[in-house]
Amino acid sequence: MNELEAGNKLLKLTDEEWFQELGKLAASIGSDAFHRNLLHLFGRCIRNDSGWVIRYSRVAPPDVMYTSNVSDEIVKFYQEKCVHIDPFSSFWKMQGRPGVLTLGEITNSMPESTLYTKVFTAAANISDELGMFFSTVGHCCYGVFLEREKGIFTAGDVRRANLIFPALEGFHKSHLGHLFNNLQCTEPTKAMELLRRPSLILDRHGVEVFATESWKAAHDSDETIDSMLQTIDPNESVQTISTKYFLLKTELFDRDFSLAPGGRIFTLEPKPSLKIVSDDYHAAAANLQTLTRRERQVLSLTMRGNNTGQIAQHLKVSKGTVKNCKLRLYRKTQVNTERSLVKKFAPFFPSP
Numbered sequence: 001m002n003e004l005e006a007g008n009k010l011l012k013l014t015d016e017e018w019f020q021e022l023g024k025l026a027a028s029i030g031s032d033a034f035h036r037n038l039l040h041l042f043g044r045c046i047r048n049d050s051g052w053v054i055r056y057s058r059v060a061p062p063d064v065m066y067t068s069n070v071s072d073e074i075v076k077f078y079q080e081k082c083v084h085i086d087p088f089s090s091f092w093k094m095q096g097r098p099g100v101l102t103l104g105e106i107t108n109s110m111p112e113s114t115l116y117t118k119v120f121t122a123a124a125n126i127s128d129e130l131g132m133f134f135s136t137v138g139h140c141c142y143g144v145f146l147e148r149e150k151g152i153f154t155a156g157d158v159r160r161a162n163l164i165f166p167a168l169e170g171f172h173k174s175h176l177g178h179l180f181n182n183l184q185c186t187e188p189t190k191a192m193e194l195l196r197r198p199s200l201i202l203d204r205h206g207v208e209v210f211a212t213e214s215w216k217a218a219h220d221s222d223e224t225i226d227s228m229l230q231t232i233d234p235n236e237s238v239q240t241i242s243t244k245y246f247l248l249k250t251e252l253f254d255r256d257f258s259l260a261p262g263g264r265i266f267t268l269e270p271k272p273s274l275k276i277v278s279d280d281y282h283a284a285a286a287n288l289q290t291l292t293r294r295e296r297q298v299l300s301l302t303m304r305g306n307n308t309g310q311i312a313q314h315l316k317v318s319k320g321t322v323k324n325c326k327l328r329l330y331r332k333t334q335v336n337t338e339r340s341l342v343k344k345f346a347p348f349f350p351s352p
Contacts, residue, residue: 030178
């Protein structure tokens with residue numbers, strides 16, 4: 001008996017216990033346990049041997065969020081060998097629609113399905129999968145899957161999955177809405193105001209998950225925003241930098257934040273009046289546009305007080321590479337020393 005069924009019989013949709021389980025799912029909206037509870041309820045309705053929750057994106061590899069009755073070895077095998085041949089991932093990239101889908105429905109419909117059945121299902125000792133796709137925002141969705149070791153999911157199983165899907169999708173949408181309304185930032189008292197400010201959410205691959213209209217408008221008005229985004233240190237949780245017109249603040253999400261696990265949120269705030277000559281400031285802003293990604297990284301680390309050796313260690317390159325990069329920075333920004341470089345770009349990197 002697996003964890004999904006955990007000593008419990010399969011539920012009929014008229015059973016009192018079904019409504020009790022549905023209530024538990026509703027009570028977990030907005031919490032880290034939501035998708036685990038969603039998988040558990042799905043598994044109480046249809047016979048299965050194991051289950052997965054996977055976050056899919058149209059532009060990034062699948063991300064395993066949770067499994068039930070699946071060994072660590074199989075999860076690792078999927079992550080290392082199978083993320084690029086997962087036919088459910090290919091389905092989402094091509095179709096991009098929520099709903100119920102079985103492995104049998106897409107078998108032989110795309111090259112990935114043939115490889116997947118030969119490689120992954122054989123290694124995982126499963127014969128069929130039944131999944132539900134729940135849209136999030138941007139390019140992403142959540143796939144919640146049940147697996148069987150023997151036999152296939154029947155037409156009756158698929159009908160039942162389709163019957164409960166609208167209710168589960170409604171809960172999922174409520175969960176996402178709760179997350180948006182309670183996004184954690186460095187000032188929790190302002191969380192409810194967050195989405196009224198220019199805000200951007202990127203997942204851990206740097207893929208856009210969500211952007212407010214005010215962010216898009218600010219992005220169009222300030223050409224230095226993209227440049228400064230590339231100076232963010234991925235290892236620092238909370239950072240503040242400056243663009244031409246805004247203060248750009250960013251904070252890491254933890255791995256359990258289901259909207260963008262391990263991703264980042266960025267917000268823009270009006271910047272205090274400049275204390276430097278406008279012409280100098282605009283020249284520095286223009287310089288930013290000419291820098292490569294590596295040059296911006298070196299600039300960012302220099303502005304944070306790192307020496308050449310520390311920068312080399314941080315970027316996993318040689319000291320010589322860093323020195324050459326700094327020379328290019330000096331030439332492009334028309335300065336002769338690191339001190340002059342720091343002075344020129346100080347307005348973009350306010351002190352913590």
